[in-house]
Amino acid sequence: MKEEFKQYFIKILGKENAHFDQTHKIAYSYDATKKHYLPDGVLFPRNEEDISDILKFCNDRGIIVVPRGAGTGMSGGSLAVNGGLILAFEKHMNKILEIDLDNLVAVVQPGVINMHLQKEVAKYGLFYPPDPASMEHSSLGGNVSENAGGMRATKYGITKDYVLALRAVLPNGEIISAGKRTVKDVAGYNLAGILIASEGSLAVFSELTLKLAALPKFKKTAMGIFPNVKSAMNAVFKTLASGVTPASMEFLDNLSICAVETKFNIGLPINAGAILVVEVDGNIEASIDEDLKMIKHYFLEENASEFKIARDEKEAKDIWFARKNCSQSIAMYGKLKLNEDITVPRSKLPDLLEGIAEISKKYGFKIPCFGHAGDGNVHTNIMVEDKNNQEQVKKGYLAVEELFKLTIKLGGTLSGEHGIGISKASFMNLAFSDAEMNLMRNIKKAFDPNNILNPFKMGL
Amino acid sequence: MKEEFKQYFIKILGKENAHFDQTHKIAYSYDATKKHYLPDGVLFPRNEEDISDILKFCNDRGIIVVPRGAGTGMSGGSLAVNGGLILAFEKHMNKILEIDLDNLVAVVQPGVINMHLQKEVAKYGLFYPPDPASMEHSSLGGNVSENAGGMRATKYGITKDYVLALRAVLPNGEIISAGKRTVKDVAGYNLAGILIASEGSLAVFSELTLKLAALPKFKKTAMGIFPNVKSAMNAVFKTLASGVTPASMEFLDNLSICAVETKFNIGLPINAGAILVVEVDGNIEASIDEDLKMIKHYFLEENASEFKIARDEKEAKDIWFARKNCSQSIAMYGKLKLNEDITVPRSKLPDLLEGIAEISKKYGFKIPCFGHAGDGNVHTNIMVEDKNNQEQVKKGYLAVEELFKLTIKLGGTLSGEHGIGISKASFMNLAFSDAEMNLMRNIKKAFDPNNILNPFKMGL
Numbered sequence: 001m002k003e004e005f006k007q008y009f010i011k012i013l014g015k016e017n018a019h020f021d022q023t024h025k026i027a028y029s030y031d032a033t034k035k036h037y038l039p040d041g042v043l044f045p046r047n048e049e050d051i052s053d054i055l056k057f058c059n060d061r062g063i064i065v066v067p068r069g070a071g072t073g074m075s076g077g078s079l080a081v082n083g084g085l086i087l088a089f090e091k092h093m094n095k096i097l098e099i100d101l102d103n104l105v106a107v108v109q110p111g112v113i114n115m116h117l118q119k120e121v122a123k124y125g126l127f128y129p130p131d132p133a134s135m136e137h138s139s140l141g142g143n144v145s146e147n148a149g150g151m152r153a154t155k156y157g158i159t160k161d162y163v164l165a166l167r168a169v170l171p172n173g174e175i176i177s178a179g180k181r182t183v184k185d186v187a188g189y190n191l192a193g194i195l196i197a198s199e200g201s202l203a204v205f206s207e208l209t210l211k212l213a214a215l216p217k218f219k220k221t222a223m224g225i226f227p228n229v230k231s232a233m234n235a236v237f238k239t240l241a242s243g244v245t246p247a248s249m250e251f252l253d254n255l256s257i258c259a260v261e262t263k264f265n266i267g268l269p270i271n272a273g274a275i276l277v278v279e280v281d282g283n284i285e286a287s288i289d290e291d292l293k294m295i296k297h298y299f300l301e302e303n304a305s306e307f308k309i310a311r312d313e314k315e316a317k318d319i320w321f322a323r324k325n326c327s328q329s330i331a332m333y334g335k336l337k338l339n340e341d342i343t344v345p346r347s348k349l350p351d352l353l354e355g356i357a358e359i360s361k362k363y364g365f366k367i368p369c370f371g372h373a374g375d376g377n378v379h380t381n382i383m384v385e386d387k388n389n390q391e392q393v394k395k396g397y398l399a400v401e402e403l404f405k406l407t408i409k410l411g412g413t414l415s416g417e418h419g420i421g422i423s424k425a426s427f428m429n430l431a432f433s434d435a436e437m438n439l440m441r442n443i444k445k446a447f448d449p450n451n452i453l454n455p456f457k458m459g460l
Numbered sequence: 461m462k463e464e465f466k467q468y469f470i471k472i473l474g475k476e477n478a479h480f481d482q483t484h485k486i487a488y489s490y491d492a493t494k495k496h497y498l499p500d501g502v503l504f505p506r507n508e509e510d511i512s513d514i515l516k517f518c519n520d521r522g523i524i525v526v527p528r529g530a531g532t533g534m535s536g537g538s539l540a541v542n543g544g545l546i547l548a549f550e551k552h553m554n555k556i557l558e559i560d561l562d563n564l565v566a567v568v569q570p571g572v573i574n575m576h577l578q579k580e581v582a583k584y585g586l587f588y589p590p591d592p593a594s595m596e597h598s599s600l601g602g603n604v605s606e607n608a609g610g611m612r613a614t615k616y617g618i619t620k621d622y623v624l625a626l627r628a629v630l631p632n633g634e635i636i637s638a639g640k641r642t643v644k645d646v647a648g649y650n651l652a653g654i655l656i657a658s659e660g661s662l663a664v665f666s667e668l669t670l671k672l673a674a675l676p677k678f679k680k681t682a683m684g685i686f687p688n689v690k691s692a693m694n695a696v697f698k699t700l701a702s703g704v705t706p707a708s709m710e711f712l713d714n715l716s717i718c719a720v721e722t723k724f725n726i727g728l729p730i731n732a733g734a735i736l737v738v739e740v741d742g743n744i745e746a747s748i749d750e751d752l753k754m755i756k757h758y759f760l761e762e763n764a765s766e767f768k769i770a771r772d773e774k775e776a777k778d779i780w781f782a783r784k785n786c787s788q789s790i791a792m793y794g795k796l797k798l799n800e801d802i803t804v805p806r807s808k809l810p811d812l813l814e815g816i817a818e819i820s821k822k823y824g825f826k827i828p829c830f831g832h833a834g835d836g837n838v839h840t841n842i843m844v845e846d847k848n849n850q851e852q853v854k855k856g857y858l859a860v861e862e863l864f865k866l867t868i869k870l871g872g873t874l875s876g877e878h879g880i881g882i883s884k885a886s887f888m889n890l891a892f893s894d895a896e897m898n899l900m901r902n903i904k905k906a907f908d909p910n911n912i913l914n915p916f917k918m919g920l
Contacts, residue, residue: 102806103807103836154643161621176895176896181871182873184877186609186657186875186879187888188888188896188918191899193620193650193656194651196650196653241562243743283747286746286747287743290744343640343644344642345565347563375644411640413647414647415645416645417646419646431648432647435635435636436648440648442907446906
């Protein structure tokens with residue numbers, strides 16, 4: 001980074017907000033992928049005008065800018081893989097600007113942590129439905145950039161369903177607003193629609209207007225134990241088609257069940273083919289009891305050997321314990337975990353898991369799977385026993401490629417929650433045609449003709 | 461249209477699907493705006509390949525193409541205002557391709573009529589939530605192009621919330637697919653997101669994958685009579701913030717009430733400031749009764765002079781009668797109706813209606829309003845008494861402009877449901893900055909560099 005550039009940023013932001021020392025560079029070189037790329041500097045914009053000034057300056061000089069929320073991304077979206085400046089919102093642009101009770105809307109800056117918003121709106125009996133597993137640490141700007149999902153997607157949808165409007169700065173420094181504080185707005189192109197999930201590559205968010213919902217007054221948890229995945233999934237289909245829509249329908253496969261049981265010894269049925277954990281919520285207790293009655297009916301009809309409803313919060317926590325501890329428990333199967341967040345139409349989940357069993361056999365890896373049965377989003381974990389064995393690691397990545405091919409064949413997507421970033425960029429050509437890739441490149445160019453904003457991510 | 465061009469289309473489509481006679485041109489020259497523009501021809505593609513062949517040919521030669529669903533649009537989106545070819549889907553591409561019960565999804569061609577889909581999926585206890593007033597006649601391709609709303613938007617959202625995936629043909633003839641049969645898909649840009657609401661100007665839909673929902677088993681209707689709009693809206697805010705989300709919350713203002721009463725003499729309270737019509741639905745009767753109890757509580761707290769719950773379907777129909785007959789009844793106020801579908805954040809509805817009263821006074825027009833209290837979408841009707849009086853008509857359009865300015869000032873949008881097309885194109889600069897308009901033009905160029913697809917609509 002040229003000295004005169006550094007001086008410009010120090011001049012407009014103050015030296016406390018423009019950093020070019022090694023310590024800052026290292027601190028902002030990583031995300032949850034555990035990959036490291038040193039940026040050329042770290043800037044903390046104080047407001048929208050700062051973002052605009054920075055982008056205009058960089059755009060005129062071809063300096064790369066990478067927006068960054070909390071750095072919890074799973075696909076490298078916020079990594080400066082080609083150098084450039086990190087634009088970080090955590091220091092100043094982390095405020096909840098408004099909680100609007102009449103319209104059930106929150107207006108926030110991009111650096112607000114998801115859980116911070118949840119806690120504030122809970123004071124008014126409200127919640128923000130998107131609940132990525134990272135929600136205690138991840139920022140809403142990052143959530144919108146990656147279009148984060150979560151446990152409640154079956155009933156409540158994902159991030160894009162809750163962004164009513166936003167303000168953003170284009171790479172040339174122009175400030176735009178998109179959408180309104182209304183459910184209905186059909187004037188002009190759906191600019192917010194294309195900015196959501198764009199992984200910080202089209203514009204920099206400066207303000208987000210998010211839809212809130214009333215916190216359900218009651219919630220209950222139940223668990224069913226199934227002989228195999230097919231019967232568990234049939235129970236899911238029947239439940240959802242009946243009009244009962246649980247907030248969550250989570251599953252563990254046999255390997256995941258065994259891993260949790262081995263580690264924690266909590267009495268899980270190690271011969272079960274699958275466990276489903278279900279949470280129902282609503283404002284009327286009798287109504288969710290009725291939901292549970294129907295769920296029980298469909299679960300037993302599909303040969304669940306046990307159906308247990310938690311009688312209190314402690315029992316609910318016990319039931320959730322297995323699901324929430326999958327990720328750490330499966331470490332017993334290998335030192336290197338190649339985990340993906342593929343998603344298939346939920347009807348294809350049994351086929352997917354069958355195919356995964358074949359991949360497991362072919363490559364000799366254990367592949368425990370758990371995740372969101374209600375929406376077909378599976379966390380697959382190819383467990384490579386020895387992470388220092390190059391041969392094994394290479395085979396592991398071949399298995400990943402095969403997994404992606406299987407997913408696409410079943411009408412699924414490379415990523416249900418984490419985004420593409422750099423970690424799945426090389427697989428984009430499996431999922432998209434040349435025409436589709438070219439179209440995405442043309443859209444990128446329409447927003448960012450000089451290619452300064454988080455360039456070359458997503459295989460673009 | 462050059463003879464050789466005509467011959468090409470006849471060759472690839474057959475003469476029964478390529479028409480250049482005056483009768484066809486006239487038949488496809490109109491939509492619900494009642495404006496007429498003669499196209500140069502009418503083509504009925506039989507499949508996606510036909511669309512691709514047509515577009516490629518036209519793109520290479522600069523021939524304008526205008527996709528058209530059922531011609532029920534309210535803003536001129538399907539009118540060939542600059543000539544060119546109408547691409548009509550009603551003859552061949554009108555099939556429901558699949559109803560997928562496990563994933564609760566329907567796959568349809570763009571020419572399928574909304575109500576046709578509703579009837580088919582109702583056989584399985586399902587429904588497609590978006591319910592534009594035109595649903596008995598409008599096509600799903602048109603619904604997606606305009607991002608149609610409806611009565612149920614407060615609870616169920618609008619068209620864009622139900623499009624999971626689509627196939628489309630780019631102006632250069634390339635076929636793309638966007639989205640998956642899954643709630644979660646975050647691979648690549650949200651191409652479906654930008655295509656929805658693009659008014660046929662970016663690509664031509666060839667297939668739509670739509671999310672379905674289980675039909676609620678019970679629904680009940682109620683009505684509240686309020687002294688003024690402010691108290692009615694307060695009742696709406698309190699209801700929604702409490703977690704009770706009616707499927708519909710519709711309102712009539714005093715002028716609308718008086719018009720319906722004058723025409724039908726059904727005993728409406730002509731001194732009331734507003735009537736709210738509420739519909740609640742759900743699977744458990746006790747639960748919707750509880751909802752109604754809470755609604756009644758909030759309505760009475762906000763000075764409703766009456767709260768009536770329909771005891772059967774007949775009584776429900778009677779309650780809905782007033783709302784459904786607003787549009788025709790207000791004709792008593794003038795021969796020319798300048799109706800708009802502006803939307804403001806619902807908290808601003810009282811301010812909007814106050815501002816409208818001032819516009820009414822200033823210009824001397826009656827402006828009855830009714831619509832969707834739950835989502836802030838108001839059907840405003842500037843009633844010009846004498847449509848042959850040029851002076852009056854001109855004043856009417858000045859009043860429309862003032863209405864749009866007021867709407868924008870209140871954080872609202874030019875259109876909640878109908879789209880911009882040609883009818884609101886000249887007001888786009890009130891609602892969007894130069895930066896936003898330029899960005900939309902750049903997006904248009906990214907999809908359609910030769911500007912052949914429904915060009916110059918939306919003020920682009």
